[in-house]
Amino acid sequence: MQSQSDIRLTPQRQVILEELAKVKTHPTANEVYDMVRKRLPRIGLGTVYRNLELMADNGMILKLEVGGSQKRFDATTDLHYHIRCTRCGKVDDIELGAMPQLDQLAADTSDYQVLGHHIEFSGICKTCADNQAESATN
Amino acid sequence: MQSQSDIRLTPQRQVILEELAKVKTHPTANEVYDMVRKRLPRIGLGTVYRNLELMADNGMILKLEVGGSQKRFDATTDLHYHIRCTRCGKVDDIELGAMPQLDQLAADTSDYQVLGHHIEFSGICKTCADNQAESATN
DNA sequence: ATAAGAATAATACACATTATCATTCATTAA
DNA sequence: TTAATGAATGATAATGTGTATTATTCTTAT
Numbered sequence: 001m002q003s004q005s006d007i008r009l010t011p012q013r014q015v016i017l018e019e020l021a022k023v024k025t026h027p028t029a030n031e032v033y034d035m036v037r038k039r040l041p042r043i044g045l046g047t048v049y050r051n052l053e054l055m056a057d058n059g060m061i062l063k064l065e066v067g068g069s070q071k072r073f074d075a076t077t078d079l080h081y082h083i084r085c086t087r088c089g090k091v092d093d094i095e096l097g098a099m100p101q102l103d104q105l106a107a108d109t110s111d112y113q114v115l116g117h118h119i120e121f122s123g124i125c126k127t128c129a130d131n132q133a134e135s136a137t138n
Numbered sequence: 139m140q141s142q143s144d145i146r147l148t149p150q151r152q153v154i155l156e157e158l159a160k161v162k163t164h165p166t167a168n169e170v171y172d173m174v175r176k177r178l179p180r181i182g183l184g185t186v187y188r189n190l191e192l193m194a195d196n197g198m199i200l201k202l203e204v205g206g207s208q209k210r211f212d213a214t215t216d217l218h219y220h221i222r223c224t225r226c227g228k229v230d231d232i233e234l235g236a237m238p239q240l241d242q243l244a245a246d247t248s249d250y251q252v253l254g255h256h257i258e259f260s261g262i263c264k265t266c267a268d269n270q271a272e273s274a275t276n
Numbered sequence: 277a278t279a280a281g282a283a284t285a286a287t288a289c290a291c292a293t294t295a296t297c298a299t300t301c302a303t304t305a306a
Numbered sequence: 307t308t309a310a311t312g313a314a315t316g317a318t319a320a321t322g323t324g325t326a327t328t329a330t331t332c333t334t335a336t
Contacts, residue, residue, distance in 0.1 A: 044316040065205030083250050095247040109233040112221050112261035119257050123250035182285040
């Protein structure tokens with residue numbers, strides 16, 4: 001019944017972790033694949049998927065199951081919230097203090113064993129808003 | 139530039155709406171398809187997808203982009219939150235007052251034009267917890 | 277009744293993710 | 307050091323969810 005930190009740090013896993021930690025965005029598996037491939041050109045896409053999943057299960061990284069059709073990954077594992085641009089799909093952190101007490105409230109009002117929560121804002125990012133304003137004045 | 143309430147209520151759309159309103163769960167498109175097919179055996183899956191999407195755009199229903207690989211649909215359109223069972227994938231409403239003021243906070247601390255938010259709790263539903271307890275005592 | 281447009285059903289397609297499996301790599305025990 | 311064992315990888319096939327296409331059917335207005 002061990003579920004933590006006994007995974008071997010293969011070169012592939014190390015590079016995946018390093019590349020993920022490098023960026024402040026929240027890349028999809030494919031984007032991670034592209035980043036990693038610059039250093040390990042022969043790595044397989046399956047390996048990236050498999051290891052991202054594994055590291056997320058291990059608590060080493062965070063798997064974001066946000067809106068949109070792709071899952072995203074985050075090297076920062078402490079509780080924080082996100083905002084997603086409905087135009088371009090980009091996901092950013094939102095600077096808003098965590099509210100761990102929500103879990104207790106949810107536990108009180110449901111018959112679930114509550115494990116956690118996530119808040120996802122949606123909106124239009126600055127880039128997309130600017131692009132829109134630009135094409136409107138044309 | 140109309141985006142509201144001028145869609146024709148075809149028999150298919152009516153049945154989709156009725157079946158969705160009947161359940162308190164948050165079915166996937168495929169589940170809606172199965173429900174609707176009992177009354178309209180010749181309906182196509184594409185029709186279900188197309189119309190769920192259309193009605194969501196229209197604000198008649200809610201499209202939930204929660205964790206897991208499938209989108210879910212909800213006949214209740216006012217702001218409320220959800221909890222998802224990480225075992226079976228089921229999604230239930232959580233009885234927790236809406237916090238619309240979060241949008242303002244998010245707007246203050248980001249350069250997004252904030253449109254809304256959603257809170258998704260995760261946990262283990264009673265059924266799954268009971269099943270687990272049962273097999274543990276065997 | 278007829279023409280014009282909208283909606284449907286069937287099907288093909290696209291994309292993200294998972295499964296399979298032969299090969300390679302790492303580790304352990306002689 | 308070497309043989310054996312199991313884990314991880316890379317290549318590829320398969321699956322599943324959702325979207326696009328298109329010929330046909332249905333509505334509606336005349």
